Amino acid sequence: MAKREIKVRIYFSEIFDISGATLEEHGAFDISLINDLPLFVDPFLLFNSDREDFQALHKQVIEYVKFLRIESNRELLPDAQIAAWFTFPEVKQNWLGFSLRGNAGRGLGWDFARSLHANLMNVFKTFGDEVTTKGSHLEQLCLIKNGIGRDNISDFTVNLIKHYLCLYTQEFAAKYLKPAQVRRHAIPKSHFNFTTQSWATKTYDLPTWNGDFVLLTPKAMLTKDETWISRSDLINKAEDIGTALPNAVLRQQVSRYFRQNLKSDSKADEIKRVRSEAIEKFPEIIDEYIAIRESQSDEATNASNEKVAEALRLFISQIKKFVHLLNHETSFYETGWDSLAETRKRVEFLKDVIENKDGYRIFYSDGAPLARENDLQILFRLTWFATTLDVNREPNNGRGPVDFSASRGANDKALVEMKLASNSKLKQNLLKQLEIYKTANNTDKGLTVILFFSTKEKNRVTNILKDIGRHGDRSIYLIDADKSNKPSGSLA
Secondary structure (H helix, E strand, C coil): CCCCCCCCEEEEHHHCCCCHHHHHHCCCCCEECHHHCCECCCCCHHHHCCCHHHHHHHHHHHHHHHHHHHHHHHHHCHHHHHHHHHHCCHHHHHHHHCCCCCCCCCCCCCHHHHHHHHHHHHHHCCCCCCCCCCCCHHHHHHHHCCCCHHHHHHHHHHHHHHHHHHHHHHHHHHHHHHHHEEEEEEEEEEECCCCCCEEEEEEEEEEEEEEEEEEEEEEEEHECCCCCCCCHHHHHHHHHCCCCCCHHHHHHHHHHHHHHHHCCCCCCCHHHHHHHHHHCCCCCHHHHHHHHHHHCCHHHHHHHHHHHHEEHHHHHHHHHHHHHHHHHHHCCCCCCCCCCHHHHHHHHHHHHHHHHHHHHHHHHEECCCCHHHHHHHHHHHHHHCCCCCCEEEECCCCCCCEEEEEECCCCCCEEEEEEEEECHHHHHHHHHHHHHHHHHHHEEEEEEEEEEECCCHHHHHHHHHHHCCCCCCCEEEEEEEHHHHHCCCCCC
């Protein structure tokens, strides 16, 4: 009897039964409806675009932040007004961002609101009226201090252009989807009325899945990793920029500051701290940095295109091939044991496919191994399809969040920790981390999965396990993703 094939639907195109070419024609990214993918809306791509609609969106974003700046400096805002103007829910329906648990994120709450409010009152008093740069940039708000990062900037931008995204998706739905796939949804905070100074709710006919609407996002406004204007990039370049400022007096002051506070043997943390303090003390460094990034704007589009292409390859093309391989060559999607047994089976299936059936290729980009645990965790989550278990990233129970829990009710829960062999804290984690998580989650079931990419990494893990007396422990799985010892095959 032929093996029954399970129809695995992970992506928008699969779930709504349309071709990838149709999405490509619309310019939209083919999102996963199982888990967020680590892509972000970069407002600089709106600013730098040749498209009039993107440029209009950027002006709309800046106009709103300028409104916040003016109102913040006019009078002391009460908490109710700050909540109405500065806080936003995450637009989880675009399925983009950092979440490892479906698409549920934290949104832009009081920490973001207070940080933004303070920055507009104290640091960016001329936001929207800059004279030293070609334009205003929302990303400026994350350059002074930690607390507003790329995910915040992306979430904020998405909220401020939500009306556009709803119309963009509604247009696609009307043209390509069946009436049964679309419902009318009232979307709160979708449009800001400057006359009444309030957010309005509007209705849209949108793709609907599992009772919620779905939003598509144009690939042309997306990036992976950092936005073009970012705090980490500024920190890395602060000394070079500060000591080359066009104002000679200011340049000498900045140079003297770095000479007095940094030594030839300063550690990385100390260098980062001094650079951060210099940016606060001499905000002209920010203006010069933004002007430099504006002058390099052509590179921004090329860089984002490359990053989005990498995400398409890694999280869509390779995952589809990986799922196809699992579906056709194993009984991966036909499990049904208790939580630990099923989790163990899936890890063992993954180990076999990665090591023996070319699955290792999914962990490589341009020939180099991915050295990011978040990417590996997302890939692992996307393969947990067609299970009766509830598979999620657990919330933080005060001891930190475990990577995954697979549960069937409160009394049947197995935990999974995924690690790279190169993790500098691997020994410490193996000694304590999973046991702490098991206690916090009231379970005695747990597995650790360690992925290695070379013989050197394998030997390091083996020596650590021997050192702590856990060599041969059945709760620890080592998975060999070293491409040097694999024959070429079908997942190229």
